[in-house]
Amino acid sequence: MTQPRVVTFLGPRGTFTEAALEQVPGLEHAERVPVANVAEALTAVAEGRSDAAMIAIENSIEGGVTAAQDALAATPGLRIISEHVVSVNFSLVAPVGTALDDIRVVAAHPVAWAQCSGWLQRELPGRAHLPAASNVTAAAELADGPAQAALSTPTIGHWVEGLEVLADRIGDNPDAVTRFLFVGRVAEVGEPTGADKTSVVVELPADKAGMLLDMLEQFATRGVNLSLIQSRPIGDRLGRYRFVMDADGHIRDERVADALLGLKRFSPRVVFLGSYPRADGQRIEVERRYSNASFEEARDWLRGLLAGEPE
Amino acid sequence: MTQPRVVTFLGPRGTFTEAALEQVPGLEHAERVPVANVAEALTAVAEGRSDAAMIAIENSIEGGVTAAQDALAATPGLRIISEHVVSVNFSLVAPVGTALDDIRVVAAHPVAWAQCSGWLQRELPGRAHLPAASNVTAAAELADGPAQAALSTPTIGHWVEGLEVLADRIGDNPDAVTRFLFVGRVAEVGEPTGADKTSVVVELPADKAGMLLDMLEQFATRGVNLSLIQSRPIGDRLGRYRFVMDADGHIRDERVADALLGLKRFSPRVVFLGSYPRADGQRIEVERRYSNASFEEARDWLRGLLAGEPE
Amino acid sequence: MTQPRVVTFLGPRGTFTEAALEQVPGLEHAERVPVANVAEALTAVAEGRSDAAMIAIENSIEGGVTAAQDALAATPGLRIISEHVVSVNFSLVAPVGTALDDIRVVAAHPVAWAQCSGWLQRELPGRAHLPAASNVTAAAELADGPAQAALSTPTIGHWVEGLEVLADRIGDNPDAVTRFLFVGRVAEVGEPTGADKTSVVVELPADKAGMLLDMLEQFATRGVNLSLIQSRPIGDRLGRYRFVMDADGHIRDERVADALLGLKRFSPRVVFLGSYPRADGQRIEVERRYSNASFEEARDWLRGLLAGEPE
Amino acid sequence: MTQPRVVTFLGPRGTFTEAALEQVPGLEHAERVPVANVAEALTAVAEGRSDAAMIAIENSIEGGVTAAQDALAATPGLRIISEHVVSVNFSLVAPVGTALDDIRVVAAHPVAWAQCSGWLQRELPGRAHLPAASNVTAAAELADGPAQAALSTPTIGHWVEGLEVLADRIGDNPDAVTRFLFVGRVAEVGEPTGADKTSVVVELPADKAGMLLDMLEQFATRGVNLSLIQSRPIGDRLGRYRFVMDADGHIRDERVADALLGLKRFSPRVVFLGSYPRADGQRIEVERRYSNASFEEARDWLRGLLAGEPE
Numbered sequence A, B, C, D: 001m002t003q004p005r006v007v008t009f010l011g012p013r014g015t016f017t018e019a020a021l022e023q024v025p026g027l028e029h030a031e032r033v034p035v036a037n038v039a040e041a042l043t044a045v046a047e048g049r050s051d052a053a054m055i056a057i058e059n060s061i062e063g064g065v066t067a068a069q070d071a072l073a074a075t076p077g078l079r080i081i082s083e084h085v086v087s088v089n090f091s092l093v094a095p096v097g098t099a100l101d102d103i104r105v106v107a108a109h110p111v112a113w114a115q116c117s118g119w120l121q122r123e124l125p126g127r128a129h130l131p132a133a134s135n136v137t138a139a140a141e142l143a144d145g146p147a148q149a150a151l152s153t154p155t156i157g158h159w160v161e162g163l164e165v166l167a168d169r170i171g172d173n174p175d176a177v178t179r180f181l182f183v184g185r186v187a188e189v190g191e192p193t194g195a196d197k198t199s200v201v202v203e204l205p206a207d208k209a210g211m212l213l214d215m216l217e218q219f220a221t222r223g224v225n226l227s228l229i230q231s232r233p234i235g236d237r238l239g240r241y242r243f244v245m246d247a248d249g250h251i252r253d254e255r256v257a258d259a260l261l262g263l264k265r266f267s268p269r270v271v272f273l274g275s276y277p278r279a280d281g282q283r284i285e286v287e288r289r290y291s292n293a294s295f296e297e298a299r300d301w302l303r304g305l306l307a308g309e310p311e
Helices: A017-022 A038-046 A065-074 A110-115 A117-121 A135-144 A210-218 A254-266 A294-309 B016-021 B039-045 B065-074 B110-115 B117-123 B136-144 B212-220 B254-266 B292-307 C016-022 C038-046 C065-074 C111-115 C116-125 C135-144 C211-220 C254-266 C292-306 D016-021 D038-046 D063-072 D110-115 D119-121 D135-144 D209-219 D254-266 D290-307
Strands: A006-010 A031-035 A052-058 A076-089 A093-095 A105-108 A128-131 A147-152 A163-167 A177-185 A196-203 A228-234 A241-248 A270-277 B006-010 B031-035 B053-059 B080-086 B090-093 B105-108 B129-131 B149-152 B163-168 B176-187 B196-203 B226-233 B242-250 B271-279 C006-011 C030-037 C052-058 C078-087 C093-097 C105-108 C128-131 C149-152 C163-167 C176-183 C198-204 C225-232 C239-250 C270-277 D006-010 D031-035 D052-058 D076-085 D092-095 D105-106 D128-131 D149-152 D163-167 D176-187 D194-203 D224-233 D242-247 D271-277
Touching: A006 A017, A006 A038, A017 A052, A017 A076, A017 A163, A017 A177, A017 B016, A031 A038, A038 A052, A038 A065, A038 A076, A038 A177, A065 A177, A065 A241, A076 B176, A093 A135, A093 D128, A093 D224, A105 A110, A105 A135, A110 A117, A110 A128, A110 A147, A135 A147, A135 B242, A147 A177, A147 C211, A163 B271, A163 C038, A177 B136, A177 D194, A196 A254, A196 B053, A210 A228, A210 A241, A210 A254, A210 D209, A254 A270, A254 A294, A254 D290, A294 D254, B006 B016, B006 B039, B006 D176, B016 B053, B016 B080, B031 B039, B039 B053, B039 B176, B053 B065, B065 B176, B065 B196, B065 D194, B090 B136, B105 B110, B105 B136, B110 B117, B110 B129, B110 C239, B129 C111, B163 D176, B212 B226, B212 D110, B242 D063, B254 B271, B254 B292, B254 C292, B271 C292, B292 C254, B292 D149, C006 C016, C016 C030, C016 C078, C030 C038, C038 C065, C038 C078, C038 C176, C052 D076, C052 D149, C065 C176, C065 C198, C065 C225, C065 C239, C065 C270, C078 D119, C093 C135, C105 C111, C105 C135, C111 C128, C111 C225, C111 D076, C128 C149, C135 C149, C135 D063, C198 C254, C211 C225, C211 C239, C254 C270, C254 D052, D006 D038, D016 D031, D016 D052, D016 D176, D031 D038, D031 D271, D031 D290, D063 D176, D063 D194, D063 D224, D063 D242, D092 D135, D105 D110, D105 D135, D105 D163, D105 D209, D110 D128, D110 D149, D135 D149, D176 D271, D209 D224, D209 D242, D209 D254, D209 D271, D254 D271, D254 D290
Parallel strands: A006 A031, A006 A052, A076 A270, A105 A128, A105 A147, B006 B031, B006 B053, B080 B271, B105 B129, B105 B149, C006 C030, C006 C052, C078 C270, C105 C128, C105 C149, D006 D031, D006 D052, D076 D271, D105 D128, D105 D149
Antiparallel strands: A052 A177, A076 A177, A093 A147, A093 A163, A196 A241, A196 A270, A228 A241, A228 B226, B053 B176, B080 B176, B090 B149, B090 B163, B196 B242, B196 B271, B226 B242, C052 C176, C078 C176, C093 C149, C093 C163, C198 C239, C198 C270, C225 C239, C225 D224, D052 D176, D076 D176, D092 D149, D092 D163, D194 D242, D194 D271, D224 D242
């Protein structure tokens, strides 16, 4: 893929989503366009106004998982390029020189306020909440009052000057992360790295017990493990579902390709969202019988059978 | 179940969650306690400070699906009592006498602002956004300025006086609904209605391809259909998953009870969240071989075999 | 079971089938009635003219496997009591004083003649074959000529006097065994020994790919291993099959009983042929989750769920 | 395949096995060599002394099913060419002019004697049995006494002169058939006819519940139906099995080829015995998703995905 020149993301600037963009190499000179929601970010890519989009896909505080999954399934022409994990920490920031005792009003995005409620009750009980449209504006508007401090991201110093961090990692869950996907347009599939993930959306052919099982057997009979499965109502009528799934491995791995072929024959609709390196870099180990070599040997054997060669 | 005297819900008052509470019969005299997040709502129930909680579980604009699912799985001693679906409409409200042309600033919860972006761009382009902590406060604080209108719920008139609705159903998706669960403490399981749902959280015994399949076979071999399946990382270490599932039927239906027994023997941890009437009232039809009668006949047959009765 | 007073077997006396009868304790005073074929042996039991029958079921030289399986499936009111394995050896016998060089004609059942063809070609090339109706009559009629020797069973000395064994274990496969079943009438099922086998005949509900799989899942989801599976055309019309299966374990083992319940609900016809000790005495080891304890714990858990007990 | 010049069959001449040979076109000038058992018939082919062999494989009265299956699995270098079904009828034959009342001794192969026991008890009660080595010799040796009639095959007139048929179709089961296989050496696989069968022998990788299921899923996930499955102990140690299976379809059908590839990767040993026309000529109908077209479309789709073509 050539380097993107324009990328969209769920704005405003300074959010965790933009922090995820920092993990993508080669975007130094790209124009970064904040948009209002995930569907808009993806549509811009599909329609060519943007080259790629960064969207939160799991454990997000900035937008629903399911909204992002539905938008990915509904927007044609997209491919996931890479996966990124951002540690979701909150910091209490204030203009240089502010003491905790000075604080009577805290500006915060409502979700951030909720996620820090434990720390706030312990350390700043009874303070008022000034809702802000984002973690960034909460900090940026401190100069204009009426808040004396803001809940923001640890990197807010890159965006707003004159602030200092009064307390760090004050979220109720210090290990919280958000998983993001960097999504571009359909293009030739790259080479596997050995630590890859493949995302698909698959519709079931009919709504009856056992169909889900039939679908998952397409993966299991090829030794392909799933790290995510989520049912989503298709929405056209009651009781029809599509499944959003992440499988271990790359479409250029024989076992994954074979599972995709099985899915394609089975399902009225399969959307391939992409094969891309896993954020955790964990290599996929498979039994011998699911290796590329095993697939090649089986094909050679079949060819020999057809030709009548001695075994 | 005796009528709850205290119920918790994700506040503040006037949200869609409280609208869901309106669907529960017998709460006329119950005290309604708004809380800051789903986990707090459920913990209050588990610890006896509240008798039941209403939480958004799917397609929510007021909190993540996965947060609610994780909280349900992590809080012991709970049982789902009933399921409720609320149409998620937004209205533009303003003090009586306000015209569209008068509006320069719109107060709105950030999520509501995003969900109405299409209508706002068409009808009120370029207006400023005053972030509010909830759909209710957005409307309630209109009197104090600086906003001239607010995005709020259609029922805001119940809570705030002197407002009128300038535009109705202005959300980008007019059919949007949120699914809610009304959750109480563990109690004797009620009788099936024929249109029931059973929710469980199940951990897989090991992370390998095929284990998920083994789990789902527990349902499929008993003809139990799943209307929701979602993998959730357990969080203790990489690659371990629990599955949140909604199955058609009631724990007092033989096929569902049998599937639960199979799950229990299979899984290191099964959390039964409850069997309860479906919001859509749709009756579950099963093949003869999965009926209660079929289970009873099979047991009679087995008993006859053991006793040596002629077939 | 009370001791049988009359037992039927595939005659004549002195065959391997009667040798299998020697393995059954308590038959010292029983009347042994030879019959012409397996179906007759079983019908005599079903109709009460006999108390039990010994039939060859696998690797038999005295009648087909499938004939015996079909007869078991077609005759109602039977139960397998025990399983027996008999080493199938042949001996060359002749009147006392006969030398190998004296032999010009060998009396033999045609199957015995075929099974010893290697030895005969090496040691007695070119000798004539006098067909006999059984291994016993071959030896018994030596006195009447024209044969000088007979192929017979090693135990023929119990039945015919004045013979000596010229060569022992002359069958082409010295390890050949035949598996026999001792079959009585339906009676109360006994207790498991820990090394048991359960035999069933199951019809598939419809002829389509996947039905066989559905049936076998009834065993696999309960951890029940199969040591024999054989498809047999039902015979009423093309393409319908029944399956003869031997499962590890006893109907009084919870996992086996549960699998039988599943089969019964699934199949238009299940014939339970019996649970009985394995001839090889090999104990069945199962994973914890398929143990009786695991089934009992799951039932206790379910009972607690229904009653609303804290987990 | 060029026409066989030498064919082996389970002798002697005139048996039902030779009747099966009559069904094979182009054998008019072939030398027909009777042999003593199935293994010898197949070994002769494998070693080049014969070009093809006819063996009974199911419901045989002339040798065990399992012996033939084991010999097929154990002899390398073979391929099934075609399948044949022969109606197994018995006739009572005697020299021209013989009346039923003249008969005091009946010559018969012991198996034929057993299979006609019902008719004999009704029509010729109390007659003596002279055992014969085959249905043919029973009739051929009538001239030499002491028997006045013989149980033989309906076609015995082709082999022995001066006989007439006193009674026809006197076997206890008038619909009895034997299924035969015509087996040659490994050669290039022919084209499918649309009514084909594929035979394989497959070893399981390990002896545990679920492995059999995994193997059968290789067929079921490709919509391939099985018309025969039979477990056979491998014999090297206890509890290891191979499975003899007949699948609907031809190795040149995509779904069958794909299932074979899956088996090959799964199993430590797969023996392909051949794809050949079914004796019953019944065409195999498959759902659209298992058709050759479906496999080709899926491959085109995958190729497009890899190349980055728009869907």
